[in-house]
Amino acid sequence: MGASKTHIFSLGQNSMAQAAKVLAHPARIAILEYISRQENCICNDLVDVIGLSQPTISQHLNEIKKIGLLKGTFEGKNLCYCINQERWEELQQSFNAFFSNINQNCCQI
Amino acid sequence: MGASKTHIFSLGQNSMAQAAKVLAHPARIAILEYISRQENCICNDLVDVIGLSQPTISQHLNEIKKIGLLKGTFEGKNLCYCINQERWEELQQSFNAFFSNINQNCCQI
């Protein structure tokens, strides 16, 4: 064994975990921080900024793209990655909702 | 190769990723949801509620404990795990801050 038993969990639990997984690597945190600060992003910058090889950066970008956090467009010869703001805010709300649902009366000692 | 290059990232980026990693499994989401809904939690309940074996639940609980999200105390014969509310709110703020820092002017198309 070794595969996650995703089928025994709810859709919400799985998609929450999937979103968290994308944030579960410092390179992807760094990439998202960087892109969200920029007007536009040329991927080659990232290789220098982050300090990982070009294939590795490409893979991380792909993970981020998979959950819809990026939208890309071409601008001259360079691919421009941008934050998908709708999705970004959607995730913000998901995380916020998750953290908000806590029973204040749990285990009073 | 294969190990994450944590040393090339900032403390903030690494701890953000570490927190996300704990949330990056549906079982741990389910466990946290369940505990935060309860007045108190007997671990044996979790095995039934979640549907994973006792050792696996124990391991997941340990991951959650490692980032300080749980505090435990003994109540009669049963170990009682509770959400550590200070840490919980701390993480909520971290995630919220992360999602709040976005440049609204990125890549207008």
Added chain:
DNA sequence: ATTTTATATTGCAATATTACGATAAAGATA
């Protein structure tokens, strides 16, 4: 003291992730 009950640890197999060199693909430029 022995048994029962609850939780933790160990060991291992299956799977997933991380990283990068090599290479391919696609567009820009000479």
Added chain:
DNA sequence: TATCTTTATCGTAATATTGCAATATAAAAT
């Protein structure tokens, strides 16, 4: 067209995660 630049994909090695059976530990109950 040939070449350069940029990004993606492939192949592979190292490492990490997931899950559980078996076992150990610890406390409570008998």
